[in-house]
Amino acid sequence: MNRALKIIVPIAVGIAALTLWEFLVRHYNVQPFVLPAPSAIWAAFIENFGSLMASLWTTLRITLAAFALAVTGGVALAVLFSQSRRIETALYPYAVILQVTPVVAIAPLILIWVGFERINLALVIIAWIVAFFPILSNTTLGLKSADHNLIDLFRLYGASRWQIMWKLQLPTALPFLLGAMKVSGGLALIGAVVAEFVAGSGTATGLAWRIVEAGNRLQIAKMFAALGLLAALGIAIFSALSALEWALLHRWHESALKKER
Amino acid sequence: MSLLSLTALTKTFANGVAALGPINLSVNAGEFVSLVGPSGCGKSTALRVIAGLLAPSAGTVEFPNGKPEIGFVFQEPTLMPWASALDNARLPLDLKHVNRGEADARAARALARVGLSGFEHAFPRELSGGMKMRVSIARAMAAEPKLLLMDEPFAALDELTRQSLNDDLLKLWREDSLTVIFVTHSVYESAYLSGRVVVMTPRPGRIEADIALPQPIARDANYRLTPQFAEGAGEVSAALKRAMQAAA
Numbered sequence: 001m002n003r004a005l006k007i008i009v010p011i012a013v014g015i016a017a018l019t020l021w022e023f024l025v026r027h028y029n030v031q032p033f034v035l036p037a038p039s040a041i042w043a044a045f046i047e048n049f050g051s052l053m054a055s056l057w058t059t060l061r062i063t064l065a066a067f068a069l070a071v072t073g074g075v076a077l078a079v080l081f082s083q084s085r086r087i088e089t090a091l092y093p094y095a096v097i098l099q100v101t102p103v104v105a106i107a108p109l110i111l112i113w114v115g116f117e118r119i120n121l122a123l124v125i126i127a128w129i130v131a132f133f134p135i136l137s138n139t140t141l142g143l144k145s146a147d148h149n150l151i152d153l154f155r156l157y158g159a160s161r162w163q164i165m166w167k168l169q170l171p172t173a174l175p176f177l178l179g180a181m182k183v184s185g186g187l188a189l190i191g192a193v194v195a196e197f198v199a200g201s202g203t204a205t206g207l208a209w210r211i212v213e214a215g216n217r218l219q220i221a222k223m224f225a226a227l228g229l230l231a232a233l234g235i236a237i238f239s240a241l242s243a244l245e246w247a248l249l250h251r252w253h254e255s256a257l258k259k260e261r
Numbered sequence: 262m263s264l265l266s267l268t269a270l271t272k273t274f275a276n277g278v279a280a281l282g283p284i285n286l287s288v289n290a291g292e293f294v295s296l297v298g299p300s301g302c303g304k305s306t307a308l309r310v311i312a313g314l315l316a317p318s319a320g321t322v323e324f325p326n327g328k329p330e331i332g333f334v335f336q337e338p339t340l341m342p343w344a345s346a347l348d349n350a351r352l353p354l355d356l357k358h359v360n361r362g363e364a365d366a367r368a369a370r371a372l373a374r375v376g377l378s379g380f381e382h383a384f385p386r387e388l389s390g391g392m393k394m395r396v397s398i399a400r401a402m403a404a405e406p407k408l409l410l411m412d413e414p415f416a417a418l419d420e421l422t423r424q425s426l427n428d429d430l431l432k433l434w435r436e437d438s439l440t441v442i443f444v445t446h447s448v449y450e451s452a453y454l455s456g457r458v459v460v461m462t463p464r465p466g467r468i469e470a471d472i473a474l475p476q477p478i479a480r481d482a483n484y485r486l487t488p489q490f491a492e493g494a495g496e497v498s499a500a501l502k503r504a505m506q507a508a509a
Contacts, residue, residue, distance in 0.1 A: 147339060149335045149337065149339040150339055150341065152309070152312075152314050152333070153333060153335075153339065153352070154356060155314060156312055156313070156314060156331060156333055157352070157353045157356040157357060157404065158356065158357070159356045163356055167341075167352075167355070167356075168341070171341065171343045171344075174343070251384055252342050252343045252344075252384045252385070252386060253342065253343075254342075254386065
């Protein structure tokens with residue numbers, strides 16, 4: 001399939017589905033609190049543009065902060081693990097416990113500890129817990145994947161630990177890290193949304209809260225508008241990270257190799 | 262003049278596998294020595310012990326005139342895939358903190374010597390197997406070694422590429438008065454390249470025969486057709502057969 005078709009076909013499918021949706025809702029006269037038509041959703045989006053954008057900004061900030069902390073913290077801890085087996089053995093099980101315990105179950109505790117007066121910090125921490133582990137585990141694996149003969153060569157030339165880390169282990173881990181970042185970016189958004197749901201009324205002002213609020217008031221069109229924005233945000237994060245991956249890997253990594261036919 | 266001497270050298274791994282020795286071997290400066298033996302006879306282990314990458318279990322590795330600058334070439338090209346040919350060749354100089362300008366010039370010169378001028382900015386995945394091996398040799402040469410250790414470097418290459426790399430290697434050896442210890446399992450390759458072939462027994466590797474051949478001063482493809490070459494290869498081959506029978 002050529003490139004233009006790859007873009008045109010999904011868009012055509014989307015337009016067709018929206019048209020069908022609009023037609024069915026009008027034809028069967030479906031009540032707007034059950035399923036609003038795309039045109040009604042668009043109208044709700046325009047009507048609530050200001051508050052939805054403010055909410056988008058809130059959710060985006062929490063997601064990005066959690067993601068940035070997950071990447072820096074995950075890489076830093078992975079580097080520490082690779083330098084000391086003892087530290088890895090001591091800490092890794094706790095990282096796993098943090099990962100496997102459902103975040104919805106931990107969230108109320110974190111909200112209480114951090115306090116509702118610092119709600120954004122609490123939300124960032126909750127989203128961070130969800131986003132952190134893939135970065136840690138993949139980077140740890142990547143740092144250990146350095147070619148053993150290359151490590152020998154570095155040693156032969158008297159390389160320091162720091163040189164081996166910086167010039168060999170980190171570049172080896174880069175494709176692992178970028179793959180984990182694509183997973184983790186999505187997870188940070190999910191974490192932020194879950195955290196807002198748990199935080200509940202009055203304090204959180206992100207998109208998730210707009211959805212809860214609109215649901216309570218049976219403003220289903222507005223709910224859809226907020227939902228659409230969340231999906232768009234998720235797609236934007238994924239696309240940005242895919243672009244970053246391409247920029248850093250396409251010249252040398254096998255994954256970017258064009259297949260000859 | 263002895264550059265390197267191994268005395269009663271043995272290597273037994275932590276898992277109890279006796280890989281090597283005991284062996285005694287002395288290599289003079291400027292020699293081109295091949296180590297020939299069956300797979301798993303400890304040839305690679307011997308190279309790693311000489312390079313200081315593995316500690317011997319018993320015996321000694323001595324460099325009577327001080328440890329020389331060592332270059333190492335593996336069976337695989339072992340390049341950093343994220344780095345260009347030039348960046349790969351410059352690695353030893355970077356690790357030794359040679360300033361960037363000088364390091365670039367020396368790495369580019371090393372690439373030119375192995376016939377890779379114009380490929381400085383190519384990434385490993387853009388190069389053929391033979392060219393990758395040339396980058397690997399350029400990297401070893403960039404640090405201007407006195408002793409070059411090579412662990413079956415051409416085993417994975419096709420015959421034509423291999424012969425052309427053999428000739429280029431002899432040229433480097435001649436021009437730089439290098440000392441080369443070359444591990445191979447090819448009798449013909451050892452007879453073509455070396456002035457001396459050390460034949461090893463199956464594990465734990467010991468020295469079965471130490472064969473002096475005509476010095477490889479001026480060799481080309483025609484040398485493979487001479488009686489001296491056939492005689493040398495025959496001698497190495499016979500020693501290898503004895504080594505295998507003794508073990509069986």
